[in-house]
Amino acid sequence: MSSPRTTGTNDRANASWRSGAVLALCVLAAVTLLGAIERLTAERIAAVRATRLAGALADVMPDIAFDNDPTRDHRPIRTRSAGGDVSVYPLRLGERTVGAVLGVVTRDGYGGPIGLLVGIDANARVVGVRVTGHRETPGLGDRIERRRSDWILGFDGRTLDADDPGAWRVSRDAARRGAASDRLDPPGESGGGDGADDGGGFDALTGATITSRAVVDAVRDALIWFEANRDTALAEERPR
Amino acid sequence: MSGDLTAPDTDTDAPTTRSLLREGLWSANPGLVTLLGLCPLLATSNTAVNALGLGLATLATLLVTNVSVSALRHALPPPIRLPAHVLIIASTVTAIELSMQAWLPGLHAALGIFLPLIVTNCLILGRAQAFASRRPVALAVVDALATGTGFLAVLLVLGASRELIGQGTLLADAPLLFGERASGWTWHLFAAEHGLLLALLPPGAFIALGLLLAAHRVIDTRRSARIHGRSHEE
Numbered sequence: 001m002s003s004p005r006t007t008g009t010n011d012r013a014n015a016s017w018r019s020g021a022v023l024a025l026c027v028l029a030a031v032t033l034l035g036a037i038e039r040l041t042a043e044r045i046a047a048v049r050a051t052r053l054a055g056a057l058a059d060v061m062p063d064i065a066f067d068n069d070p071t072r073d074h075r076p077i078r079t080r081s082a083g084g085d086v087s088v089y090p091l092r093l094g095e096r097t098v099g100a101v102l103g104v105v106t107r108d109g110y111g112g113p114i115g116l117l118v119g120i121d122a123n124a125r126v127v128g129v130r131v132t133g134h135r136e137t138p139g140l141g142d143r144i145e146r147r148r149s150d151w152i153l154g155f156d157g158r159t160l161d162a163d164d165p166g167a168w169r170v171s172r173d174a175a176r177r178g179a180a181s182d183r184l185d186p187p188g189e190s191g192g193g194d195g196a197d198d199g200g201g202f203d204a205l206t207g208a209t210i211t212s213r214a215v216v217d218a219v220r221d222a223l224i225w226f227e228a229n230r231d232t233a234l235a236e237e238r239p240r
Numbered sequence: 241m242s243g244d245l246t247a248p249d250t251d252t253d254a255p256t257t258r259s260l261l262r263e264g265l266w267s268a269n270p271g272l273v274t275l276l277g278l279c280p281l282l283a284t285s286n287t288a289v290n291a292l293g294l295g296l297a298t299l300a301t302l303l304v305t306n307v308s309v310s311a312l313r314h315a316l317p318p319p320i321r322l323p324a325h326v327l328i329i330a331s332t333v334t335a336i337e338l339s340m341q342a343w344l345p346g347l348h349a350a351l352g353i354f355l356p357l358i359v360t361n362c363l364i365l366g367r368a369q370a371f372a373s374r375r376p377v378a379l380a381v382v383d384a385l386a387t388g389t390g391f392l393a394v395l396l397v398l399g400a401s402r403e404l405i406g407q408g409t410l411l412a413d414a415p416l417l418f419g420e421r422a423s424g425w426t427w428h429l430f431a432a433e434h435g436l437l438l439a440l441l442p443p444g445a446f447i448a449l450g451l452l453l454a455a456h457r458v459i460d461t462r463r464s465a466r467i468h469g470r471s472h473e474e
Contacts, residue, residue, distance in 0.1 A: 015317065022316060022317065026324050033335070041341065137441075138407070139407055
């Protein structure tokens with residue numbers, strides 16, 4: 001009477017063991033396979049990332065000669081003044097710091113955080129700005145991307161102007177002027193900057209004032225941070 | 241064709257290549273009839289290129305998982321089928337994601353979170369459980385191709401129409417998928433600011449899918465009415 005039950009239990013126990021073993025084998029196979037694929041792709045993925053970062057840095061740093069590898073000298077710095085962490089990619093020529101690319105993230109975007117790379121030369125002049133990531137409204141806010149409009153080029157050549165605190169603000173009059181205001185006013189380097197009616201203000205992208213304001217503020221904060229920390233944060237000697 | 245249509249449609253005991261193709265592409269299309277995998281379908285169909293990218297990734301995943309599930313169907317005892325299938329699907333998607341990151345980094349960035357989320361697409365697990373785990377490998381391949389292509393087609397139609405209405409282009413960002421030689425493929429109908437923004441936003445996805453479902457219904461109804469009428473005449 002007890003023997004059939006025992007065999008039944010044994011069978012069931014055996015079946016569970018068998019199932020467990022098969023599942024374990026499956027896991028082993030999956031782990032091995034994924035490990036192999038990971039090894040196969042790791043080098044390429046790293047290369048792709050490096051290429052992309054180098055390309056992005058080159059975009060915001062045209063025409064500036066440097067001889068270091070900014071991605072190698074890169075340092076993340078925790079700060080509060082620029083609204084979060086700043087990634088600093090210093091550019092050096094010999095022992096001299098000739099500028100830096102600051103990677104900043106602003107949380108004031110309309111759809112979420114906006115990541116920016118801000119290229120700044122040794123005179124605290126903006127050389128170039130590019131958006132590295134955002135979730136702004138397609139068709140409106142996404143024109144902060146270089147491939148969608150020229151708007152982001154309007155930062156080129158700008159400096160922090162202590163005499164004119166209003167300069168680093170979005171001009172809403174410009175926004176009302178309509179779709180033609182896709183582009184920022186030409187940077188003021190040609191005519192002293194604050195002569196014309198826009199006086200150095202930034203046009204808002206039509207329908208994306210919040211997005212525009214977030215980017216303008218973030219670039220301004222990056223410049224402020226750069227001016228305040230240029231000596232302490234950048235002028236260190238190369239890593240040994 | 242007419243003889244085919246009058247034949248019994250759902251011979252589930254012995255699916256033929258033809259019946260599998262018809263079901264996957266039309267009568268049981270995952271995007272239009274069974275409505276599986278709606279989340280990625282709606283979220284990534286804002287441009288034709290994104291849709292094509294996710295559709296192809298889903299098709300590839302489906303093919304690999306269907307084949308592995310079918311090949312292992314005798315080796316897996318019933319209690320561990322579900323975990324094993326989930327394991328197979330998750331591994332396949334991870335492998336595809338890694339490869340895409342290495343060889344199609346632009347598209348990988350554009351698809352973002354929806355690429356790893358293919359794991360949770362019920363279409364994949366559904367085909368594994370309902371079909372591949374009890375059919376021979378050859379049929380599983382046909383089923384994966386038919387279902388995956390059906391999903392891809394709906395995704396592509398949605399993506400292309402939303403892109404066209406929303407920003408007036410077709411195949412914008414084609415280089416993300418096809419490389420630099422595709423930089424001239426984009427077709428511009430009108431300037432982006434005249435587009436209907438709604439089409440690009442999530443509500444536009446729901447509306448467009450609703451219209452597609454309605455069209456599918458209308459075609460089906462008309463066709464069955466025609467067949468019905470004809471059989472009456474005879």
